[in-house]
Amino acid sequence: MTAEAFDSSRAQILDRLDRAYARAAGASITEGNSVRMLLDSQGNFPAWLAAINGAQRYILFESYIFANDAIGRQFIEALAEKARSGVRVHVLYDWFGSHWSRSMWRGLVAAGANVRSFNPPSFDTPLSWLTRDHRKSIVVDGRIGFVSGLCVSSKWQGDSTKRLEAWRDTGIEILGPAVHDLEHAFGQVWTAAGGAQFEIVAKPHPRAGTVRLRVIAGVPNAAGTYRLDLLVASIAREHLWLTDAYFIATAAYTQALSAAARDGVDVRLLVPGASDVPAVSPLSRAGYRPLLEAGVRVFEWNGTMLHAKTAVADRLWARVGSTNLNLASWMANYELDVAVEDDQFAEVMADQYERDLANATEIILTPRNRVQRTDPKGIAAADEHPGNPRRAIAGSAGRAAAGAVSVGSALGAALTNRRKLGPAEAGLLTTMSAFTVVIALIAALWPRVLAWPIAALAIWFGVAWGIKAFSLWRARGARHRQRKAERARLGVGGPRV
Structure with a gap:
């Protein structure tokens, strides 16, 4: 094969790969951007506030949680100050995620900001609450944008007086034409939340770098990020390193990761050691066994809470955003992620992943084929030490829905024998067995109660x-x-003359 033919063949392969990414994610590539990783609240919150304080024309702010605490009030005051100065401020929050914070919006609205709540309860749609706006994004003046897993809450900063460490989370800052894609994504949910068409107020920003990326604006039932995650698991050649806060994978995704590991790919999964949603941890652990048996390495975070949702493949591709590896994020919610196709950024993400593993405990299969937390240094698990950080408690409708799906999967497997159940699911089945028997007894003895x-x-x-x-x-x-x-106006369909 000549050099020209080789180059032509390589170009065709890359073009087909690009088309595969675009079709899977439902998002085309945007070139000419600059991307910077922002770590935890210390890296994200100051950058957000600096951008807000520097706004000249408009601010678009979308978050699942706006907490009525010190951090929430700090951001509200910063936004109100810009609104009073004449900057157009649009704020979009999720009703369920921020339902305890509704009283704090009065001052912001009085300052001139436009505030909308996504999907408050409705009598005529009883189950609509399962769909949430789980996105976290900021756009300022069409010039700079942010996408992350962080919400606006002091929980991300921790509380030393209560032995609560800062939450581990990841966000990114974007400059360049992709900021316009973030505006379109914001307008999508803004319209869904209020009905009025959102006006895109800026043209695409000039090139700011050389980074190629895709803004993946996930919507209910579209499954774009799910298809992309399956695709990446299928084409990764060397490594696929995942971080997820609420891992409750589908059978298809578990099989995709397992197949990659069996094919020699270094597949790793980092999840919280203890979740802020207690029901999630046993559901996550129920899925460890098939992954471990296939060669996937699983790690649990030793800190207070790991809330990041990231992926790195082959040190060439990375994803950062709001989508968790569960059906609620993949199928039910509005989510926002950025897939970055840049080796330098992927290298930064991979290096951070390795640093994160230094504060994590690996899960292994013992010689007796038991799933067990282990530490090569012989130190007990972090939550066994009374002086170690406590776990924060919170909740989410979407994660509850994902948990319900996982419970349904386990119960269905127990009845149909369609897949092998693991020991981690024994407790779940015991609980559901007892619950079902109690319901049956109540129905038999006191039918009116049901x-x-x-x-x-x-x-x-x-x-x-x-x-x-x-x-x-x-x-x-x-x-x-x-x-x-x-x-009638056109004279169509009237009597003949």
Whole structure:
């Protein structure tokens, strides 16, 4: 093969790979950017505030959680100050994630900011609360943008008086044309939250560097990030290093990681040692065994909370954002991630991953085929020491939904024998067995205890469906009348003369 033919063949392969990425993620490549990794609250919060304080025209701020605490109030005051100075401020928060913080918006609205809540409860859509706006992004003047896993809360800073360490999390700062993609992503959810079309107020910014990246704006039922994660697991050649806060993988993703490991890829998974959502930890651990048996290395973070959602493949590709490796993020929520195709940035991410492993405990299969936490230095697990950091407690509707799916998977496997259950699922099955027996006894002895709640739910769902049907019929009638009036205006369909 001649050099020209080789170059042509290589170009075709790269083009096909680029098309595969674009089709999987639903996001095209954007070139000419500059990207900087921001570590934890110490790296992210000051950078966010500096950008806000330097705003001249507009600020777009979207976060799942705006906590009514010192950090939340600091950001609210900074945004209010810019709004009072004439800067257009748009803030979008998730109703569920920030439902304890609604009182603090009055001052910001009074200052002139436009604030919207995503998906508050609605009587006519009883299960709509399962879809959340889990994105975390900031855009200032179309010039600079931020995407991260961090929310606006003091939890990310920790509390030394309560022995709570700062949470481990990762974000990025973006300069260049991709900032325009972040604006479009913000407008997508802004419109979903309020109905009015969001106006994109800036043209794409000039090139700021050489970094190629994709802004992956995940929406419910699209599964773009899920397809991308499966694709990356399939094409990684040397290593795939994952960090995730709420790992509850699907069978397909577990198989993809296992296949990569069996093929010689260095696959590693770093997850929290103890989650701020206690129900997640046993569900995550239930998925360790098939990964360990395939050769995937699993690590648990020793600090207070690991909240980052990142991936690094072959030191060439990296992903940072809000998407967790579970069905709630992949399928149910609005999420925002950035996939960076740049070897220098991927190298930075890989180096940080190795530093993170220094504060993690590896999970192994013992000679007796048991899943066990271990430490090569012989030190006991971090949560066994009374002086070690405590775990923060919080919750999430999306993670609850992902947990429910995992529970359903285990229960289904127990009934159908469609997959091998691991010892980590024994506790889950015991709990569900006891719960089911108790429900059966209540139904047999006191049937009204169950009948009344079921009747109430049936009435609620029936009325909700009726309201939805009425609105659809009314919309259909309005369209029919509009078409009829249009035909009459044009003289179509009238009597012949």
